[in-house]
Amino acid sequence: MKKEREEDLELNLTGEETTSESGEVKPKWYKRIRKGITTSTTDKRETPEGLWSKCPECNYICTTTELKENLFVCPKCNHHHRIGSNEYYDFLFDGEEYIELFDNIISKDFLNFTDLKNYQKRLDEIHTKTDLKDSMRIATGKVNGEGLVIACMDFEFIGGSLGSVMGEKFSRAVDYCIEHKLPYLVISKSGGARMMESAFSLMQLAKTSGKLSQLSDAKLPYISLLTDPTFGGISASFGMLGDLNIAEPGALIGFAGPRVIKETIKKDLPEGFQRSEFLLEHGFLDFIVDRKLLKNKLHDLIVLFRN
């Protein structure tokens, strides 16, 4: 039986540099290609060649190229590595072609929120270091010939936190789906709400629910794909509101984080607690899907919903 990995999920929400799931410094392939190397956001990005990656679950070592070809799933133990929107868009959309939408919406520090660092300064730093504009990107393209809008979170951007920008992009994506009669897939990977936006971030839970209500009235399918990790405000809103809720294997998904629960009940958590398989067992997921089967399964679903 595999040991539960301990991770300080909340640390990701601070926006500080974090260590990887294995406790080591994040593997290099995961670091986003720096600004200036790529030309536009929809361009295909190559991971640096010749780097080695160690699986945090089984310690299997392979080249990053091999890992990428395997959609960042460990060839030995099937561990699904955390990946970002670029990687998902590249393998889900036909020919790695897609149009990114609403990428001109960016966060601002309306409250002048300062914890150990000022929020605006934090945003500016991330914008300088990476080409990510916020914690969610929206794109549309074809999946085996079927049109789809995909909203995908980037965990690297302040732990994939839910703030005003995610709420607004999510909402416009719904409008786009309604206008173009397209189904909607949301790929979640988030520590929860963005504390630096205070109550504004909380209200995004209601804002996105209102939009989902409109999508529902338009009878367009909404699929929620939960990946490792998905917590807090996401699971307490659109993450759990899919016509179908599905998840990648082994993903940690929950409302309260494991550390908080442990401190509350003063007991160790059972093995497999809050993993995808646990949620499936308790009736909160429709199914678990391997990353390699995701694209075909999505296509089949879209067709089944339509015909």
Add this chain to the structure above:
Amino acid sequence: MPQYPNRQFLDFEQPIKTLYEEIEKLKQTAEKSKIDMSDSINKLENAIVEKRREITEHLTPWQRVQLSRHPDRPYTHKYIEKIFNHFIELHGDRNVRDDKAMVGGFADLDGETVMIIGQQKGINTKMRQQRNFGMANPEGYRKALRLMRLAEKFNKPIITLVDTPGAYPGLEAEERGQGEAIARNIYEMIRLKVPVIVVIIGEGASGGALGIGVGDKVLMMENTWYTVISPESCSSILWRSWDKKEIAAEQLRLTSIDMKGFGLVDEIVPEPVGGAHWDYAEAADTLKKYIKKNLAELKTIDPVKRIDQRIEKFGKMGFWEELTAEQAASR
């Protein structure tokens, strides 16, 4: 309502306690010496009211958080008792069990039936545990939703009273889908066909609050807080220390004044001088006026339009910058 000496005093309320003690001394002296001290006692009693006013005029955000958690503060059942008649409490989510951290039922508001739902905190040690400190489990949220559906079916307005330090972060809560329960409530509340008025009467902590907090009108009582996380947890996560709760409370802008200023709540309901714990009847009376006024207003709106307005109201919330194509390219 507890009377001195059964009142409890927060650290910044200590000057009031001192005045009570002085009155007590005077009363004892009067008793012993049979001298009429009522003038002096009256003066001190007025000084108490003045002190209450003085204290609330200069409250820090953290002190407001403390007031919202004042052990003598009225809770949901107290407001129900003072505002409504014929309250009939309804129990259970028809699935798992009855969650005592969430209460609700039909009641009469001056001749009109309403559904009233709210988190309930305990008034003593034993009750506090029984009420789980106002932290509902999934079945609490599902009970609330069942009651809201019932109200909708019989076309009765819904009033929710929010007072929670958060949804319960327990093992069984996760097994039974705490996230899903709150998500479902938020989603269903935004499309309820009947008027919904939400009042933050104490603590409005995050998803646990919003789980019964989506309405046409959201009111905040003066000395309450409402935001995405408690100042303590925020301090521990963002400052990596439990000692920055005062600063976290400031940074979060969680008071009723801030929230009204941001347009995230609609109205502030004034409290008795010094806080709701000084006069339950007055606190309830003011709240009743605000509820009735808003209800009358909401009932004039067509149900379909009311839902559209509700979605639009929350849809506007947020702040961001929208770059022009040129700006985006230059980044």
